[in-house]
Amino acid sequence: MAIRKAMVAGNWKMNGSIELVKDMSDAINSIKSPEIDVILFPPFPLVSAMIASGVITGAQTVSENTPGAFTGEVDAQLLKDLGVNYALVGHSERRSIYNESSDVIADKFARAQSAGLIPVLCVGESEAEQESGQTEHVVAAQIDAVIKKLGVAALKDSVIAYEPVWAIGTGKTASPEQAQAVHKFIRDKIASLDSDLAQGLTILYGGSVNEKNSELLFAQPDIDGGLIGGASLKAASFVAICNSAK
């Protein structure tokens, strides 16, 4: 038996509809299996419908603050009370479009966790950083921002998603070997602080995963599943990706 349970998560970004919740939940509920956790991250207005459909549900972001005067923000505890189980923190679109720093992302991680949500910490380098050999440095700094603020033990009830920015929504995927090397780097880095925690930690790959490339990516020893964007909006593709992780 694999050391870690497979996980496939779908990030709908600012896409989706009530009809898609219905189609996708029917498809996912028909392949439910103890071998894999399937989670969907719909936009906020669809969260309640997704929970009601029986699919494990995540939020695409959470506020780093407790309730108060933060117009437009969404509180982690409220999401937990609704039945949300996971929260993405540090997705590259939040980092680049909304200028979320690694420091703020660590605060969001802490707030999600203290409300009982499982944070999915997204990390990854840009194309320029990859080309200049900075991948490990960038990924390590993004993880260290959480470790420095909260301690390594905070990673116990979390998931890490390695998503090279140059692969997100571009159709360019990291090769299985390239992705495995970064996943191993992440696991080894955390193992140097807490080996048991690192062995139990789910690390997902994200970046143009589709039903044609998922099987080889998920077969890598340190890749425990995927965070899927575009292909999580098509039931047939997403189900095929989930099945390839079993």
Ligand code: PEP
């Ligand atoms: C994502 O948004 O996290 C993502 C990986 O997108 P895509 O699969 O479309 O590259």
